[in-house]
Amino acid sequence: MTVTAPKGFRASGVAAGIKATAGALDVALVVNDGPDTTAAAVFTGNRIKAAPVLWSQQVLKAGIVRAVILNSGGANACTGPAGFQDTHATAEHTAAVLSGRASRFPVGAGDVAVCSTGLIGERLPMPKLLHGVDAAARGLSRDGGAEAAKAIMTTDTVPKTAVHSGQGFTVGGMAKGAGMLAPGLATMLVVLTTDAVADASILDAALREATAVTFDRIDSDGCMSTNDTVLLMASGASRIEPTPAELAEAVTAVCADLARQLIADAEGATKEIAIDVTGAASAADAVEVGRSIARNNLVKTAFFGNDPNWGRILAAIGTTAAAFEPDEVDVAINGVWICKGGAAGEDRSKVDLSARGVTVTVNLHAGEESATVWTNDLSMGYVHENSAYSS
Template identity: 60%
Template sequence: MSVTAPRGFEAAGVAAGLKATGKPDVAVVVNRGPLKTGAAVFTSNRAKANPILWSQQAIADGVVEAVVLNSGGANCFTGPFGFQTTHQTAERAAELLGVSAGDVLVCSTGLIGTGDEVFRAKVLAGTAEAIATLSADGGDDAAHAIMTTDTVAKTSTLAGDGWTIGGMAKGAGMLAPGLATMLVVLTTDAVLDAAQADAHLRAATRVSFDRLDSDGCMSTNDQVTLMASGASGVEPDPTAFRAALAEVCTSLAIQLQCDAEGASHDISIEVIHAASEDDAVEVGRSVARNNLFKAAVFGNDPNWGRVLAAIGTTGADFDPYAVDVSMNGVRVCSDGGPDRPRDEVDLTPRATHVLIDLKVGDASATVYTNDLTHDYVHENSAYAS
């Protein structure tokens, strides 16, 4: 049931005609309370879509009654008309739910730079239809309605000590951090105030969505929202709740990685013995964004020299001539030189693990990425056609 697994939530997903396929394209998730706590993190791209501009204002008071999401159109770079469309979407949902428009967040995903009266009419009609069909069993329908190039819906749930967390996500491309590069809705029936929700969400995204760097491209529409209904009546242990939320977010992030556009390898880049966590992330990300390395993995070539060349561009504290690199369990580089023969490395499985030992400290981090394939280039060259 994803976002409706926790008590106090209803959801729906409907087909409003935004997608040429006729598949569901408008989703609504509503918090029935008794608490209406909310927190959200957004893309740090300076080019922000109209729903981001609206939601950043709406979340300021830490109250969220509902989230309206549409696929089939990003409503980005559509001028004043586009912002009015987002505003009217929140107003329509608020009117039908009997709440304030300022407590309704809006999310959109799809092609940038398109939007007209027909688009607006379909979004508004879809919002009304979704609200009319809200149910405690509607989480899966909502998860399918936010898909674009996704091939599967992404959902996750986790039961805690008297409370539950649920989540849904969409994303199959433009997965790079800053702060969260996809659309995600998280729900919980735990008792949280706005400050707690914000702190837990930022801590969880930092070690999950922020570590997903599929293609190094940052979107304009990315938003992760957490809503807490308090319907369980349980105030969770902060440490346990934060760990559980991070687990749900990591599950969703891995699902996004595994559905990345055109990918044939899911690559986990684990950096150990770094001087700091920031150094570990910087090193891992430098490899994740290196097209030569990603192309080599696509060709099943354990070219560890490209790993060293990539990390040498960072400002992290390490000696490149002391680094070890292992690929799928085979140490191919030791102390900056050749170790085991390359032909011992099997890169034919989809799951690919790269271990980089910097040998300077105790910090570690893992960054998740994918290979660079012909299918990725084709899919993104024909995206708007």
């Protein structure tokens, strides 16, 4: 169900031959049949933005999205003006096909968001992609969410979908992403749908509130992508207009679910690590400390080796500008306080790191604020996957 769980949406996923693997789904389409077509989105903070990001940023300025066309198998990033024309042509073609027969409204290219993911720097095979758009439009269905979620996968091993029900309305979502997961959004495409009634500014506020505490707090490998897009579309088909807080809560629930699925499927990972930073002077301090630990290759390799190396965690904390005194920091790994007051605490042999899930707890003793950042270990598998294949 995923993005088609809320009323008013149809979706599809088809194989257009863009991916090298024969028969692999690589084009997805999600259409909002209304009655409303409000939308909001957040995009990568990377200054090198893929053509579809530059396009979709323009589309979103009006706060209206009728459909989003997505492809895997190529990022269409660093492709110059020709790459931007490819994105424009994709939106034009999608709009024309939908207006012709597959939509209840006439659709303009300016109402079609575009997302791409895959190798940076290569042009998309446009004839294949445009045929894929035709097939995706033909395949649109109220049950198409699952196929759409499969069609946006790259190195993902499983499709990622989530649904949350509010009071009389529903939020659904799908995501792709397994590497290049970093601050300011992971390498990921996320499409969220809701049948709630909400204008674009309410959607925008809900989406920013949700991403700030979910996607912006996962950091698999510190690498920020050129293509990240999180798009939220509202059909209003439930006729229910939740309060902004109710909507934000539901959107956050779906984003949190998808974010955890991204970390769970990160390339080569053998550990899913929650870093709970407490006792911080501010939430920003807590996030900075959590992210510094999450990005530290020596911490990450230690966890791959099941080594509760708290000294490396302290060294990572010491690189931040957060408020704390070095001789007051406590660190627990899976509940064992192996560092107390900046020095050795309980014996490291008490720490059991045999499970996939790991919790690192840091108490800065500098205030009352806290935040959790999620990350992975740095494994042989990560190096293998990212050295053996161009992506």
